[in-house]
Amino acid sequence: MLILATLFGLLAVAIHGYIFYLEVVAFGSDAFRRVFRTQPEVEPMLRPAFNNLGIYNLGLSVMTLLGLLGCWCATSARGEGLALGLACGGLGMMLWAGTYLWLTSPDKRKAALIQGLPTLLALLALGLQ
Numbered sequence: 157m158l159i160l161a162t163l164f165g166l167l168a169v170a171i172h173g174y175i176f177y178l179e180v181v182a183f184g185s186d187a188f189r190r191v192f193r194t195q196p197e198v199e200p201m202l203r204p205a206f207n208n209l210g211i212y213n214l215g216l217s218v219m220t221l222l223g224l225l226g227c228w229c230a231t232s233a234r235g236e237g238l239a240l241g242l243a244c245g246g247l248g249m250m251l252w253a254g255t256y257l258w259l260t261s262p263d264k265r266k267a268a269l270i271q272g273l274p275t276l277l278a279l280l281a282l283g284l285q
Contacts, residue, residue, distance in 0.1 A: 158227060161281035165224045165243060167274040168250055172217040175271075179210030220246030227282075244282060250275040 182188050183206055184199050194202060219242050226239025254272025257264055 157285035164278035
């Protein structure tokens, strides 16, 4: 189960890493505008909020990645607990955000599934290991 949890978890990390890239590095690009449906004239007002969200997504990715790595490398019960806490904390927040998007924005349900499904599967696999 740890292999499945790691694979789904890494997919969630990659998705949130890409979201960070769009929200911070590629802010205002054609790819950014296509995904978030923004107009150039309002982007200066949106930049601080999107950059903040991007840093948040990067933090969740790093937290989850460290937790998954720790699940493979831990040599004690304390280390395993810390690793699971990091992984489940990051994945749990990703799932919560995807669920919120699903419930509040019916037009963004595809994005919510992309964000939430790998995290749910990773959490289930971690819980079954």
